[in-house]
Amino acid sequence: MITVEKLKKNSAKTPADEAKKSDKYYYASQWSLMLRKFRKHKLAMVSTYILLFFYIIVIFGNFFAPQGTEQYDGKYVNCGPTPVHLFHEGKLVGPFVYGLKSERDPETFMNTFVEDTEQIYRLRFFTQGEAGGEYKILGLIPCNLHFFEAEEGGKVFLFGTDNMGRDLFSRVILGGQISLFIPVVGMLLTLVLGLFMGSLAGYFGGWIDTVIQRMVEVVRSFPQVPLWMALSAAIPKTMKPAQIFMLMTVILSLVSWPDLSRVVRSKFISVKKEDYIMAARISGAPAHKVVIRHMIPSFTSYIIVNMTMSIPSLIIGETTLSFLGLGLRSPATSWGVLLQETNALETIMFYGWKLIPMIFVFVTVLAFNFMGDGLRDAADPYK
Amino acid sequence: MILTVFLISFAVFYIITLPPGDFLTTYIGRLTAAGESVDPVMIENLRAQYGLDKPFVVQYWMWISNILLHGNFGYSFSLSMPVTTIIKAYIGPTMALSLVTMLFTYLISIPVGIYSAVHQYSVGDYAFTTIGFLGQAIPNFLLAILLMFLSFKLTGDTMLGLFSPGMQNAPWSWAKVLDLLKHCIIPVIVIGMNGTCGLIRTMRSQMLDELSKNYVMTGKAKGMKAKAIRYKYCVRAAINPIASSIGWSLVGIFTGTTITAIVLNLPSMGTIMYTALLDQDMYLAGSWLFLMAIVTVIGTFISDILLAWLDPRARKEYLKG
Numbered sequence: 001m002i003t004v005e006k007l008k009k010n011s012a013k014t015p016a017d018e019a020k021k022s023d024k025y026y027y028a029s030q031w032s033l034m035l036r037k038f039r040k041h042k043l044a045m046v047s048t049y050i051l052l053f054f055y056i057i058v059i060f061g062n063f064f065a066p067q068g069t070e071q072y073d074g075k076y077v078n079c080g081p082t083p084v085h086l087f088h089e090g091k092l093v094g095p096f097v098y099g100l101k102s103e104r105d106p107e108t109f110m111n112t113f114v115e116d117t118e119q120i121y122r123l124r125f126f127t128q129g130e131a132g133g134e135y136k137i138l139g140l141i142p143c144n145l146h147f148f149e150a151e152e153g154g155k156v157f158l159f160g161t162d163n164m165g166r167d168l169f170s171r172v173i174l175g176g177q178i179s180l181f182i183p184v185v186g187m188l189l190t191l192v193l194g195l196f197m198g199s200l201a202g203y204f205g206g207w208i209d210t211v212i213q214r215m216v217e218v219v220r221s222f223p224q225v226p227l228w229m230a231l232s233a234a235i236p237k238t239m240k241p242a243q244i245f246m247l248m249t250v251i252l253s254l255v256s257w258p259d260l261s262r263v264v265r266s267k268f269i270s271v272k273k274e275d276y277i278m279a280a281r282i283s284g285a286p287a288h289k290v291v292i293r294h295m296i297p298s299f300t301s302y303i304i305v306n307m308t309m310s311i312p313s314l315i316i317g318e319t320t321l322s323f324l325g326l327g328l329r330s331p332a333t334s335w336g337v338l339l340q341e342t343n344a345l346e347t348i349m350f351y352g353w354k355l356i357p358m359i360f361v362f363v364t365v366l367a368f369n370f371m372g373d374g375l376r377d378a379a380d381p382y383k
Numbered sequence: 384m385i386l387t388v389f390l391i392s393f394a395v396f397y398i399i400t401l402p403p404g405d406f407l408t409t410y411i412g413r414l415t416a417a418g419e420s421v422d423p424v425m426i427e428n429l430r431a432q433y434g435l436d437k438p439f440v441v442q443y444w445m446w447i448s449n450i451l452l453h454g455n456f457g458y459s460f461s462l463s464m465p466v467t468t469i470i471k472a473y474i475g476p477t478m479a480l481s482l483v484t485m486l487f488t489y490l491i492s493i494p495v496g497i498y499s500a501v502h503q504y505s506v507g508d509y510a511f512t513t514i515g516f517l518g519q520a521i522p523n524f525l526l527a528i529l530l531m532f533l534s535f536k537l538t539g540d541t542m543l544g545l546f547s548p549g550m551q552n553a554p555w556s557w558a559k560v561l562d563l564l565k566h567c568i569i570p571v572i573v574i575g576m577n578g579t580c581g582l583i584r585t586m587r588s589q590m591l592d593e594l595s596k597n598y599v600m601t602g603k604a605k606g607m608k609a610k611a612i613r614y615k616y617c618v619r620a621a622i623n624p625i626a627s628s629i630g631w632s633l634v635g636i637f638t639g640t641t642i643t644a645i646v647l648n649l650p651s652m653g654t655i656m657y658t659a660l661l662d663q664d665m666y667l668a669g670s671w672l673f674l675m676a677i678v679t680v681i682g683t684f685i686s687d688i689l690l691a692w693l694d695p696r697a698r699k700e701y702l703k704g
Contacts, residue, residue, distance in 0.1 A: 218390045221676045221683075223637035225523075226656065230672050233660035234401035316522040320642060323524055326660060342528055355532065358525050366520040 034301065037378040044374020047367035054364065058176040064147045065170035066156065076100065079113045081160040081353050088120055095123040097156045121150040160353040162341060171333050172357050178334035180364070182249055183314035187307055189253035190314075194260025195303070199291050201261065202268025209265075216258040227255055228317055232326045241332035248327055252314050263306050267299040274298075301379040308372035312365045319361050335361050384684055391676045396443045399669035457666035461659055466670045469655060474674075476545070477644075477651040481636050483567065484574045488632070492579045493625070496586025497618060500594060511583060518580035523639050527573045527646040534569065545649055570647060574639035578632050582625060589621035623697075627690040630683025637675045 028036075039045060057064055082097050099119030103112055127149045150156040159168035201212040219227075231251045235244055271277060272295075280290050296303075321327035322336025330337060338357040341347055347354050411426065437445075449455040456466035499508045521529075545566050546559070593599070594617055602612040644653030652671050659667040691698045 214387065214390060217387055218394060220631075220634070221387065221391055221679045222394075222672065223634045223641070223675055223679070225638040226641045226653075226672055226675060229641070229657070229660055230398050230668055231401070233663060233665075233668065234398070236402075312520065320522060320524055324645060324657065339525075339528075352532075355528070358528070361525060362521055365522070366517070369516065369520050 030301075034378045038374050041374035041377055043370045044377075047370040047374070050363065050367045051371065054176065054360075055180060057173060058180050061173045061177050063143075063145060065167075065173040066146060066149055067167040067170040075165065076113065076155060076157070076161050077165045078111070078163055078351055079155075079157055079161045079165070080351075082115070082155065082157050084123065084156070084158070088117075093120065093122070096120050097123065097150055100155060121156075123148050123150055123156065159356045160351070162338075162354065168338070168353065168356060171338055172335070172360060175333035175335050175338050175357065176360065178245065178328060178332065179315065179318060179336065179361070182245065182252070182318045182334070183311045186249040186252040186256070186314045186318075187311055189249055190257050190260055190310060191303070191307055193253055193257040195264055195296070197257065198261035198264025199268060199296070202265040203272070203287065203291055203295075205269075212261070212265075216261060219255065219258045222255075224255055224313070225317065225320055228252065228321055229324065229326055231255070232321050235326075237329075241328060244328055244332070248318065248321070252317050255317075256310060256314065259310065260303070260306055263302065264299075267302060268295060271295050271298055301375075305372060305375045305379050308368060308375055311368045311372075315361065315365055315368070384680060387680055388677060391680070392447055392673060393443065395669050395673040395676070396446055398672065399446075399665040400439065400442070402663045402665060456670040459659065459664055459667040461662040461664040461667070466667050469667065470652070470670065470674070473650065473652045473655055476649075477640065477653070480567070480570060480574070480649070480651060481633075481640055484571050484578075484636055484639070485632070487571050488575045488578045488582060488636075489625075491575075492582035493586055493622070496583045497590055497613075497621075499583065499587040500590030501613065503591065508587075512587075515580040515583050518576045521576070523573055523577065523642040524646050526576055527569070527643050530569045530573065531647070570640075570643050570649060573643045573647075574636055577639060578635045581635075582632070585624060585628075586621065589624055590617060593617040593621045619693075623690060623694050626693055627686050629686035629689065630679055630681075633679050633682040637679070 025033075079100065082100065084095050084097055086092060086095060088096070098115035098117050099121065100113045101116040103114050125148050127146050128144055148156070157167050157169065159172060161167055162171070197212050197215075201209040228251060231254070232248065235247050239247070277290060277294055280294050285293070318327060318334065319336035319339065322329075322334045323339045325340065328334050328337055335357045338354075339361075342354050342358070446457065449457070454467060456470065458464075459466050459469060462469060495511055499511050502508055546562055594613075598616065599612055602616070603609070640651060641653035641656065643649070644651040645657045648654065656668050656671045659665075659671075691701055
């Protein structure tokens with residue numbers, strides 16, 4: 001970006017610089033032109049930063065989450081979010097939380113938690129937390145450093161707790177590990193399947209094309225989510241979470257490859273007639289080489305756009321399935337699993353904070369949509 | 384088309400047989416869990432009736448021929464009645480809800496799309512585009528929960544089911560019809576949201592394409608009124624892609640109905656399919672999946688005919704071969 005700014009400043013000075021600038025533009029590779037165009041799409045840039053932020057938090061989830069997946073505190077069941085304060089009676093204390101008192105509502109006899117303004121618990125950062133327990137960074141290096149924690153005796157629940165007394169903030173982060181990575185893995189599988197089928201159909205045509213088009217038609221005739229539901233109902237309930245994770249990605253991609261394969265196929269058909277493909281063929285390049293070296297690179301950008309656009313539907317798929325209890329199950333966490341609790345009426349009436357995971361699903365899906373939109377505009381930089 | 388239906392039925396039957404063990408083992412497990420004794424003779428009879436000891440292709444043949452010749456979709460073990468009876472009981476409300484939603488989708492999206500295109504970059508256009516984006520981004524079930532939450536906050540009623548608790552068994556009256564309509568608002572919005580937003584965007588871009596074409600200029604030069612050009616020519620041409628996507632929009636509506644029915648607890652096939660899936664009652668779930676896919680195929684077929692009827696160019700191309 002700096003170089004571009006510099007060029008802009010200099011461009012007004014001499015015609016020679018002007019020529020240099022346009023040279024730079026014309027000599028720039030396709031990818032750098034795309035990057036330049038993508039940066040102009042403000043919404044897409046903001047979305048990209050948001051997504052980067054989410055993914056970084058989630059990758060180091062155990063560090064940022066004050067509680068592990070299997071920990072709970074029976075004393076604080078269905079406790080509302082505890083606000084973090086800076087001032088106590090007008091004096092700056094730094095970030096702290098008040099203690100919690102349990103009270104019974106005189107009318108509904110429901111247990112509620114109120115702040116006890118007598119007690120102050122400061123937040124401490126980068127603690128060797130015992131509450132959060134040990135974990136392994138990226139599954140390799142053991143560590144028990146945590147980003148923040150309340151002082152001895154205090155409790156901080158940024159997003160409140162669920163009906164087992166688990167900290168929702170931690171669960172959102174740890175659930176994100178699954179909700180944000182299932183779509184990526186699923187998308188990669190979709191990519192492999194879609195590219196393979198699409199290129200077979202587009203390159204060879206004839207009966208192979210007919211067969212594959214029929215398959216596409218059959219899969220597309222099913223409503224997506226009910227088909228996902230039916231397939232994942234077949235997952236045995238006794239499976240380990242890791243196995244369920246893998247099976248779910250397979251199921252998600254089995255249903256979503258046809259769209260990509262259609263794009264790939266139509267691109268293949270239009271590229272096949274180009275002269276340079278003919279030249280490659282005449283000079284005796286084998287089919288797989290023509291496809292991989294010459295044809296696919298010519299529309300990589302379209303494939304990337306298509307992949308980004310397909311991620312939202314995979315996120316929605318995973319959350320919906322887990323929400324319905326057909327995907328991952330407790331104690332494994334994902335945003336869909338967290339939202340399961342909101343399906344009960346009293347949750348919506350009394351424990352509004354349990355809808356917080358919903359915001360994350362929404363923001364992620366929206367961000368991927370905008371990013372895809374920006375990529376689509378950038379995919380054709382010569383326009 | 385017939386080949387597609389055949390392939391679909393094959394896929395559905397494969398899904399039905401997917402869960403480990405056949406459905407009789409599930410059934411026996413269920414009976415013994417309930418403390419009932421299992422009659423081995425009856426089990427043998429059932430096994431023979433469904434051909435569970437035979438290879439996959441034979442089982443498939445028995446299943447499909449039962450459907451085609453006798454309209455018999457198999458037996459639901461979770462509800463202990465034939466699947467056909469269940470489908471007959473629930474298909475009415477389900478289809479009614481889907482059709483109402485479709486109507487709603489087209490009634491909203493076409494005028495809004497035209498408005499957005501004609502008043503491009505106006506405040507209204509921006510507002511609709513934003514809503515369109517949000518509507519496509521929010522998953523169905525979240526929207527349902529959100530609307531439930533809002534309706535509880537605003538009116539103190541969560542609008543679950545199709546009737547208020549007191550109205551369920553009341554005789555039909557105006558009050559009951561009104562109650563029904565009131566309970567339909569949320570489902571229709573939720574189911575229609577995705578489709579409507581998609582269609583608004585298609586309609587808008589199609590209209591914009593048409594409005595910039597030369598014949599519009601010619602019309603203007605001849606002194607035609609802008610409105611006449613717009614509604615007589617542009618809309619007619621712009622509506623084609625919408626008509627040809629009716630079949631595919633059915634897919635979205637079915638997805639929506641299933642999820643919404645589960646969240647809002649509506650008496651429709653979606654809820655039935657969901658409980659069936661949780662119980663691995665695959666005949667029931669599979670039959671409904673099969674029916675949805677068939678309806679979609681028929682929908683695509685109808686939209687092809689519709690396109691040929693609406694657009695002379697498509698008709699010509701078809702006749703040419």
